[in-house]
Amino acid sequence: MSTFKIGEQLRHLREEKELPLRKVAALLDIDVAILSKMERGERRITKDIVMKLAEIYSYNVNELLVSFLSDKILYEIRDEDLGIEALKVAEERAKYLIMNKKV
Amino acid sequence: MSTFKIGEQLRHLREEKELPLRKVAALLDIDVAILSKMERGERRITKDIVMKLAEIYSYNVNELLVSFLSDKILYEIRDEDLGIEALKVAEERAKYLIMNKKV
DNA sequence: TTACTTTTGACACTTTATGTCAATAATATC
DNA sequence: GATATTATTGACATAAAGTGTCAAAAGTAA
Numbered sequence: 001m002s003t004f005k006i007g008e009q010l011r012h013l014r015e016e017k018e019l020p021l022r023k024v025a026a027l028l029d030i031d032v033a034i035l036s037k038m039e040r041g042e043r044r045i046t047k048d049i050v051m052k053l054a055e056i057y058s059y060n061v062n063e064l065l066v067s068f069l070s071d072k073i074l075y076e077i078r079d080e081d082l083g084i085e086a087l088k089v090a091e092e093r094a095k096y097l098i099m100n101k102k103v
Numbered sequence: 104m105s106t107f108k109i110g111e112q113l114r115h116l117r118e119e120k121e122l123p124l125r126k127v128a129a130l131l132d133i134d135v136a137i138l139s140k141m142e143r144g145e146r147r148i149t150k151d152i153v154m155k156l157a158e159i160y161s162y163n164v165n166e167l168l169v170s171f172l173s174d175k176i177l178y179e180i181r182d183e184d185l186g187i188e189a190l191k192v193a194e195e196r197a198k199y200l201i202m203n204k205k206v
Numbered sequence: 207t208t209a210c211t212t213t214t215g216a217c218a219c220t221t222t223a224t225g226t227c228a229a230t231a232a233t234a235t236c
Numbered sequence: 237g238a239t240a241t242t243a244t245t246g247a248c249a250t251a252a253a254g255t256g257t258c259a260a261a262a263g264t265a266a
Contacts, residue, residue, distance in 0.1 A: 005196075020211060031257065036212060044254075062185060069180055069189030074196060076175045082165060084201070086172035087194045093108075093177060094187055123242060134226065139243060147223075 004041070004074055006050065006067045011039040013057040027056055107144070107177055109153065109170045114142040116160040130159055 014024055021039075025032045028049060037043035050068045054061035077083030117127055124142075128135045131152060140146035153171045157164035180186030 022211070032211085033213075033215095033258085034256075036214090040213085042214095062188075065183075066185050066189050066192050069183060069185060070193040070196060072179045073176050073189060073193040074200075076179060077172055077197065080168075080172060082169050082172060084194065084197055085165075086169050086176060087190060087197060089169055090173040090176040091187065091190045091194070093173060094180065094190060097177075098187070125242070135243075136227085136245080137225075139245090143244085145245095 004071045006045055006064065006071050007039045007041045009064065009067055010045075010050075010053055010057075013053070013059055014039070017057055019056075024053070024056060028052055107174045109148055109167065109174050110142045110144045112167065112170055113148075113153075113156055113160075116156070116162055117142070120160055122159075127156070127159060131155055 014021075021032045021035050025035045028035065030049075034043055038045045038049065045068065047065065047068065050064050051061055053059075054064045073087070077086055080086065117124075124135045124138050128138045131138065133152075137146055141148045141152065148171065150168065150171065153167050154164055156162075157167045176190070180189055183189065
């Protein structure tokens, strides 16, 4: 999947901290190439990585997670005319499920 | 991925029409086992199959597609505390993207 | 140039998804 | 309750997608 926003956001944060991929990748214990690709949307970003990066960059983790999740959601409805409608229905259903403690 | 709602809905429609899996599977040109699993959420349902089934059951295709898409969306945010928040952000972003004709 | 950072692509490997099939289970009909 | 029909389950082989590793190439700064 390609990331729409979270990748850019993470790159932006890294550049603000003036950290090279090399250092951040080392902290995450992953290859530089993978981090590079994650920031540019060529590799999947995992929830785990997002949380670790929030820690590394001292950034609000929930905000990053919402970006991460909304990217995944938008990916599911890319090119779909009924996307907005599906989002509304999904939200109704999610609220209902939460009320009944199912999600 | 498991289907939450679309599978049940399709099974219900099939039963209303009193069509056996065998016949519907033949119309779709897929194996009976696969259709059985799709209806019970053990196999992925594709957009293509949903549209063909709407035709076969003479049912509103958009309604089924919205179920199908919202299932996929809900799957992405299952078990996520920030799911609702992510849905709202995704909707805002989707509207923005549509305005700018990007999605 | 030289050093450093980043990107790109190849590769082997793993995981996940897919289609096919047959055996089993469940249901209905006689 | 035997038989026919329908539905479910699991095994299998194959295909597709994702992952980690590496090194060469490209880009950037000193």
